[in-house]
Amino acid sequence: MAIDAQEPDRRDFLFLTAAAFAAVGGAASLWPFIAQMNPDAGAQALASIEVDIAPIKVGQAITVLWRGKPVFIRHRTEEEIARAKAVDVKELRDEYARNDALPETALATDLNRTITGHENWLIMVGICTHLGCIPKGQALGDKKGDYGGWFCPCHGSHYDTAGRIRKGPAPRNLEVPVYDFISDTKIKIG
Amino acid sequence: MALHESTYQPKSRFAKWMDERLPIGRLMHTQFIDFPTPRNLNYLWTFGGILTFFLMAQIVTGIVLAMHYQASADDAFDSIEKIRRDVNFGWLLRNLHAVGASMFFLAAYIHIFRGLYYGSYKTPREVLWIIGVLIFVVMMATAFMGYSLPWGQMSFWAVTVITNLFSSLDSVIKGLGTTIVEWLWGGYAVSGVTLNRFYSLHYVLPFVIAGLVGLHLWALHLVGQNSPTGLDIKMKSDAVPMHPFATSKDAFGMSIFLLLFAWFSFYLPDYLGHADNYIPANPLVTPPHIVPEWYFLPYYAILRAIPSKLFGVIAMFSSIGVLLFVPWLDRSRVRSAKYRPAFKWFFWLFVFTCLALGYLGSKPPEGAYVLWARIFTAYYFAFFLVVMPLAGLLERPRKLPGSITEAVLGGDAAQRAPNAV
Numbered sequence: 001m002a003i004d005a006q007e008p009d010r011r012d013f014l015f016l017t018a019a020a021f022a023a024v025g026g027a028a029s030l031w032p033f034i035a036q037m038n039p040d041a042g043a044q045a046l047a048s049i050e051v052d053i054a055p056i057k058v059g060q061a062i063t064v065l066w067r068g069k070p071v072f073i074r075h076r077t078e079e080e081i082a083r084a085k086a087v088d089v090k091e092l093r094d095e096y097a098r099n100d101a102l103p104e105t106a107l108a109t110d111l112n113r114t115i116t117g118h119e120n121w122l123i124m125v126g127i128c129t130h131l132g133c134i135p136k137g138q139a140l141g142d143k144k145g146d147y148g149g150w151f152c153p154c155h156g157s158h159y160d161t162a163g164r165i166r167k168g169p170a171p172r173n174l175e176v177p178v179y180d181f182i183s184d185t186k187i188k189i190g
Numbered sequence: 191m192a193l194h195e196s197t198y199q200p201k202s203r204f205a206k207w208m209d210e211r212l213p214i215g216r217l218m219h220t221q222f223i224d225f226p227t228p229r230n231l232n233y234l235w236t237f238g239g240i241l242t243f244f245l246m247a248q249i250v251t252g253i254v255l256a257m258h259y260q261a262s263a264d265d266a267f268d269s270i271e272k273i274r275r276d277v278n279f280g281w282l283l284r285n286l287h288a289v290g291a292s293m294f295f296l297a298a299y300i301h302i303f304r305g306l307y308y309g310s311y312k313t314p315r316e317v318l319w320i321i322g323v324l325i326f327v328v329m330m331a332t333a334f335m336g337y338s339l340p341w342g343q344m345s346f347w348a349v350t351v352i353t354n355l356f357s358s359l360d361s362v363i364k365g366l367g368t369t370i371v372e373w374l375w376g377g378y379a380v381s382g383v384t385l386n387r388f389y390s391l392h393y394v395l396p397f398v399i400a401g402l403v404g405l406h407l408w409a410l411h412l413v414g415q416n417s418p419t420g421l422d423i424k425m426k427s428d429a430v431p432m433h434p435f436a437t438s439k440d441a442f443g444m445s446i447f448l449l450l451f452a453w454f455s456f457y458l459p460d461y462l463g464h465a466d467n468y469i470p471a472n473p474l475v476t477p478p479h480i481v482p483e484w485y486f487l488p489y490y491a492i493l494r495a496i497p498s499k500l501f502g503v504i505a506m507f508s509s510i511g512v513l514l515f516v517p518w519l520d521r522s523r524v525r526s527a528k529y530r531p532a533f534k535w536f537f538w539l540f541v542f543t544c545l546a547l548g549y550l551g552s553k554p555p556e557g558a559y560v561l562w563a564r565i566f567t568a569y570y571f572a573f574f575l576v577v578m579p580l581a582g583l584l585e586r587p588r589k590l591p592g593s594i595t596e597a598v599l600g601g602d603a604a605q606r607a608p609n610a611v
Contacts, residue, residue, distance in 0.1 A: 034373075037387065043377040063474055068379035070474050127379075130499055132354035133347065133476040153478045154351065155494055155555050171361060171499050 043067075048190030050182065053121065061138045063126060066189050070134055071177065072126040072150075073187075076161060081119055083148060084110040084162035092173075093165045099176040108173055113162045115181065123179050123187065124163045128152040130170035135159060150174070196220040221411050226429035227436040228417035230598050234308075235415070235436075236443030237301040243444060244294040245403060249396050251287040259339065261389035263382025266341035267470045285459040291333050292462045293451045295485035298326060306516070307537055309525030310416040316517040318409035323513045325402045328395055330486070330510075335392040337483060341385060342467035347480045349388070350380050355493075358500040379473060419597045420525025421590065428594035479554060487551030488544050492570065494555045495563035505567065512574045519574055522582030524590065532585035533577070540573040 049066050053073060056062055061074040076084075089095050089107045096104065097112035106112045114122060128135050130152065136142040137150035137159070145151030145158035147166045152159075157168030164173040179189040198219040200206040209216055258277050260269040273280035302322070305311055311319035334352060338345045353374050360367035376383035414423055423429045430436070454461065462484060466477045482490050489506050496502035512519075527534045543566045550563040591597035 037373050037376055039372055039375075039377045040383075043381075043383070065474070068377055068381050068473065130354075131351040132357075133351065133480065134474065135476075152476075154347075154476060154480050169494075169497055169499055169502065171358075 048188055050186060050188050052186055054185035058120070060140075063138055064189075066125075066177065070126040071189060072122070072124050072138060072163075072174075074122045074138075076120050076122055080148065080161040081110065084113075084160060084164075087160065087162075087164075093167075094171065094173045096173070097176070098173045100178045101176070108162070108164050110162045113164070113173075113176055115179075118181055121187075122161075122163060123189070124174040124176050126150075126174070128154065128157055128170055129165065129172040129174065130155055130157050130168070135174075197224050221407075222437075223431065223433045225411065225432040226414070226423055227432045228415055228423055228594055229428060229430045229435075230417050230419060230594050231415065231436060231439070232418055233439070233443050234300065234304040236440045236447075237297050237304065238410075239440040240297045240444050240447050241294065241301060242403065244290060244297060245396065245399060248287065248290050248294060249400070251283050251290060252393070252396065254283055255287055256393065259389075261339070261386050263341065263385055263471070266339060266385060270340045282455075285455045289451065289455045289459055289462065291336060292454070292483070292485065293447070294329070295333070297447065298329065299485070302326070302513075303541060306540075307527045308416055308418060309420050309520070309522070309527065311517045312420075312520065312525050313517070314413045315409070315416065318406065318413065319517055320514055321402055321406045321409060323510070325399055325406060326513075327510060328399050328402065332392060332395040332399065333483070333485070335388040335395070338385060338388045339392065340467055341471045343469040343471055343475075343477050344464045344467040344480070346380060346471035346473065347476055348482055349384060351480060352482075353380065353384075355503045355506070358503045361500050381473075416525065417594055418526060418528060419591060419594055420529070421594050421597070424593050425595065481552055484548065484552075487549075488547035488570075489551070491547040491551035491563045492567045494551075495560065495567040505571075509570060512571070516574065516578065519578040520582055521579050522585070522587070524587040529588040529590055530581070530585060531588060533581045536573060536577045536581060539569065540577075543569050543573070 046067055049064065051064050051073065053062075053075070056073065056075045058075050059077050061072060063070045063072055065071070087110075089109055092108055095108055097106040097108045099106060099112055102112055110119070113124075126134055126138070131154060133152050133154035135145075135150035135152040135157070137144040143151050143153075145167075147158050147160035149161045149163060150159040151157070152168065152170065155169050157170035158166050159170075159174060160166050162173075163176075165171070177189055179187050182188050196216060196219065198216045200209045200215065205215055208214070255273065258269065258273050258280065260266055270284070273284050275281075277283075305319065305322070334348070338349045353371055356370045356374065357367035359370065372378060374384070375381065376387060421428075464481060464483075469477075481487070489509055492509050493502045493506040496505050522530060522533065524530055527537050546566045547563065547570065550559050550566065553559040555563075
């Protein structure tokens, strides 16, 4: 490096640019070593599945696997729907719908958590938004929590009959994936 | 060390030849044979050697287990059962490795509490202490990834819960947490892909620990060992050569500790684990009560004590991160708690707090358990952030002995000690 009194000369410039070039090149060559850990092409390809929902009777629920995640499909009773609709959105812990098919700012009304015309079907990713456990409430004998929906046994989160967080440490409502009704008895998730 | 001149004399022709080319014999002799060791070290000082033993034992048993283990979601569980039933001595090697991890942590906790009690983090040992904390962090990562390998229910759900800790960053920058978690998983959920990378890292991290242990020893041997009085070696009579004095004490302490290791390995190999881990991993069913291994329970209790996801995660990581600042949080000029009448009680309350948090971490997060977890979490942090700075300023320490020799032999004897300088 140049001595104090002197102006930086051309050699200083060369040192600096060479060092900067080496630093950028070094950082860039790290990227493949980091990016290789991201979901690979095979994982990304398993993007959508079709599910026949005809056998699910009112009050029953099934769990299917989509992208390695459990998806809850619940055929809700009239009472459960009424209970979910009666809630004032302002009172919710998380007031957003968390429905991947809707804008992020959509409110967590029961309507926004389902598909209009098929409100009796509630379809969500069955992973607690706290630390990723599978909430109880799918089987008939399960503990369904204080709000009649789902209860996560790991750290005590309670979800209501629209899968919205009501009590416990979970920060968000259960995620609603993008899905569509191919026919009245068949849905496509993803 | 100023007091320390090596007495190494290479004897054979080969040793002399070597000494002029790669003086590794001289290094070992200087650092581990005639290295000056405080004469008053108690058995708590044998845990450094015990920990070195366990690191080596885990590496050796781990390398041979890796010859039989299959890191895939389909085969991992069965391959562990095969190791236990079919592989020659597999039952023994697997038990030694699994129980060894617990013993490693037990020894590390005793070693850390020893450091806190005798002020071994105080100047000039700050860097020594910080390297120790780093070793502890890498140890925890290694143990966590090792626990995932049997791919039982607890393995799978421990991985799910712990990796999901990072999803809390979604509330800081939107999408950041999810990006990190999917990067860790290599998918949209924990899968065999995750298992594979954890296996790779579980294999390599112990060697990183070994490197850090080298630095830890280097920093230790540069400044010398602390002692129960907290005094440094000031004169020749304060010290004894490491061999045979400290080495024989280490050997005896280690033998006793190995009895405990053997007892668990042979008679209670599964006592420290969880029965649910003998159920193969099932991504559709969460066990009713997820608990980590015993050595992570206090941190798990802290995580669950805080009713916010993000702040729970921050508290849990801070509970370890705060250790890095201990050399500067403690304002006392006296090292050893032996001469600190007030701090001593706060220290024992802290030990009790850690045990209580461990107990609470094993209980479901409801009712009185949560309340107590909050109380003990508050004291855990208060010990570092309030007690350590204030006790040093407010308490009046007891009079320190003039030297290690005086502490051991009494004042008169110290003056008569022939080689006093």
